[in-house]
Amino acid sequence: MKASKLLLIFVLILSSCSKESGNEAVKTGPVLLKLTHTIEGKAFSRDSLIYLNTAGNQYLVSNIQWFISEIEFIKSDGTILKPVMDDGIFYVDTDLPQTCSIHLDEIPSGNYSAIKYTFGLDEASNSSYRFVNPPESFMFWPEYLGGGYHYMKLNGKWINKDGLIAPFNFHLGIGQINNEKESGLNINYQFGYKSMYDHCEGFNPPFLLPEVSSFVQNYFEVSQDLDFIVDNETESFIKIEMQIDKWFDGSHVYNHDDWGGSIMQQQNAQEIARENGLNVFRLSIDNN
Amino acid sequence: MLRQAWIFYVLFIPVLAIFGCSDKAEIEQFKTTPYLIDIPFPFPTALNIPADNPMTVEGVKLGRYLFYDGRLSGRTHPDSLMSCGTCHIQANSFEAGINHPVFSGGFVHGINGDRTSHVMLPLINLVWNFSGYGWNGFVYPENTNNDFRNIEDIVRVAVLAENELMGDTNHVKPLFQNIEGYPELFQKAFGSQVITFDHIEKAIAQFVRTFVSTNARFDKYIRGELQLTQSELNGYVLFTTEDGADCFHCHGGSANPMFTTHLFYNNGKDLSPDDPFDRYSITGNVNDIGKYKVPTLRNVALTAPYMHDGRYKTLDEVIEFYSSGVQLTPLIDPLMHHAVRGGVQLTTQEKADLMAFILSLQDDSFLTNPDFSAPVKFPDEN
Numbered sequence: 001m002k003a004s005k006l007l008l009i010f011v012l013i014l015s016s017c018s019k020e021s022g023n024e025a026v027k028t029g030p031v032l033l034k035l036t037h038t039i040e041g042k043a044f045s046r047d048s049l050i051y052l053n054t055a056g057n058q059y060l061v062s063n064i065q066w067f068i069s070e071i072e073f074i075k076s077d078g079t080i081l082k083p084v085m086d087d088g089i090f091y092v093d094t095d096l097p098q099t100c101s102i103h104l105d106e107i108p109s110g111n112y113s114a115i116k117y118t119f120g121l122d123e124a125s126n127s128s129y130r131f132v133n134p135p136e137s138f139m140f141w142p143e144y145l146g147g148g149y150h151y152m153k154l155n156g157k158w159i160n161k162d163g164l165i166a167p168f169n170f171h172l173g174i175g176q177i178n179n180e181k182e183s184g185l186n187i188n189y190q191f192g193y194k195s196m197y198d199h200c201e202g203f204n205p206p207f208l209l210p211e212v213s214s215f216v217q218n219y220f221e222v223s224q225d226l227d228f229i230v231d232n233e234t235e236s237f238i239k240i241e242m243q244i245d246k247w248f249d250g251s252h253v254y255n256h257d258d259w260g261g262s263i264m265q266q267q268n269a270q271e272i273a274r275e276n277g278l279n280v281f282r283l284s285i286d287n288n
Numbered sequence: 289m290l291r292q293a294w295i296f297y298v299l300f301i302p303v304l305a306i307f308g309c310s311d312k313a314e315i316e317q318f319k320t321t322p323y324l325i326d327i328p329f330p331f332p333t334a335l336n337i338p339a340d341n342p343m344t345v346e347g348v349k350l351g352r353y354l355f356y357d358g359r360l361s362g363r364t365h366p367d368s369l370m371s372c373g374t375c376h377i378q379a380n381s382f383e384a385g386i387n388h389p390v391f392s393g394g395f396v397h398g399i400n401g402d403r404t405s406h407v408m409l410p411l412i413n414l415v416w417n418f419s420g421y422g423w424n425g426f427v428y429p430e431n432t433n434n435d436f437r438n439i440e441d442i443v444r445v446a447v448l449a450e451n452e453l454m455g456d457t458n459h460v461k462p463l464f465q466n467i468e469g470y471p472e473l474f475q476k477a478f479g480s481q482v483i484t485f486d487h488i489e490k491a492i493a494q495f496v497r498t499f500v501s502t503n504a505r506f507d508k509y510i511r512g513e514l515q516l517t518q519s520e521l522n523g524y525v526l527f528t529t530e531d532g533a534d535c536f537h538c539h540g541g542s543a544n545p546m547f548t549t550h551l552f553y554n555n556g557k558d559l560s561p562d563d564p565f566d567r568y569s570i571t572g573n574v575n576d577i578g579k580y581k582v583p584t585l586r587n588v589a590l591t592a593p594y595m596h597d598g599r600y601k602t603l604d605e606v607i608e609f610y611s612s613g614v615q616l617t618p619l620i621d622p623l624m625h626h627a628v629r630g631g632v633q634l635t636t637q638e639k640a641d642l643m644a645f646i647l648s649l650q651d652d653s654f655l656t657n658p659d660f661s662a663p664v665k666f667p668d669e670n
Binding site for chain 2: 046047062128129131132133134137138140142143144145153155156157160162164165166167168169171260261262263264265
């Protein structure tokens, strides 16, 4: 009896030792990503017609909804860590403060030197109907325009060339290349559960709308250096700042008077936004 | 001592036995059956069902009786009866409709003739609404006031309001307590024959949450069950393009099949909005002046008059407003970017195509679903 008790204690000690050493191998810590939205370095003042872009447009911003996805942490030794998350896609909404914080648990401890992520959704992820619940489902991008979801809705107003306070929808997503009609339809995208043209014999878009021949993926990856440490004792706070003004003042000067109030069907504007977007985001350690 | 024991055995034990039987019977009777809402893809899977009022077959059954029972007003005179079903007509998507025999033009009022502040909104797919009820969203889940959070609360508001049922909960409870058959139904739904207004609210709310529409022509088209006409398809493209009619940001589409976001917008109806019951009256945010909830377009042909004040009698008038009548007001929503040219500027053909598509959102099976209809008999008539 005594011997068996001793054996049991011995086994327990052994197993607890092995568990401890296992824990040491996978020490992890929490990381909080704070998503902020600024103009000229300060949190934007909603619906305030006080901002001026390089093109000379006086403008305001009402709200922004967007997706960030495919977040990766890169260690100093080059190791890439993809934080474990449901589907790796996060909806951010300036009207919903809870969406502006992303809590990541169990990030392996260590020194990191960069973060990489996708603005919007990449082609593989951006399939229609992947979100059935609001608010994500409200971001759908119509099938005729390429399907999937808006990468971003940035809604505001500007004083246009006629002096009117005009609304703008700076909505980014899949772009379209329009057909010149004579070559016929050459589209292969899904509408509902079937290809639109399997599904709609005789379909003929209204004459004012151009026929679409192909689509353009306008999402982009952002990779930025940032030295930060993850440990198991304190939470790391990292700020991902969308500098809203940079959408309009980057490698291209974006003039609302040139593009008007809506750009979902203007691939040239989407292209400008994509190129300016590469410099829109700023990373920093945030311990406030 | 012996005499006392005799009294105990003769009187007390049978009494205990009777109570024991009654308790056991009550416990046995109160077994509810979960009511499951059929959710076809791609409708939302998140449902607005309060934790303290789960859907049950028994609760829905009771709610159906109450919804249509004119005695919910607390009155019994045939000329003064009013129920939810008095105004919420199934054939009109549970709105009064412009053809209502009593409420001329679809403008509802209470027994004293007082009109409601706004025209009605239809009771349809509310189980998917998390953004507040009413044109201004005065009842919403996050409300710090517990009495204005969900459909249950709207039942109470409707019963009490002078311009609706103009009832009195203190009359309603004893009235139903004494109607044969109702206490038993409450027992089955909530485990007690004692009728409370809380249980009345809950039962009706459960019934209203069953009003789910997922079988319009467009739904069937998306499921590959039928083909839409060319005009309907053209209308859908117009509906979902910014350079077309640009309806989809607020009114949804195939991937938001509710055909509303349930959110609040100023759509440029008035240069100087002066309605004291707009969204601003709830939030106090000046940017919400002139904002109202976006109604669903399902069955919309049956829910005239349109806009919060019923200013348009026909869908043609509504389409014309969005085509050429939008006013560039200071507080117009940014999504209304076409306002700089007065609207989306549709041609006659485009208006016809858009109308054809909108009519494809009519769900006839919803309008005739016997599960939603008035019961043939009320409990005391069985």
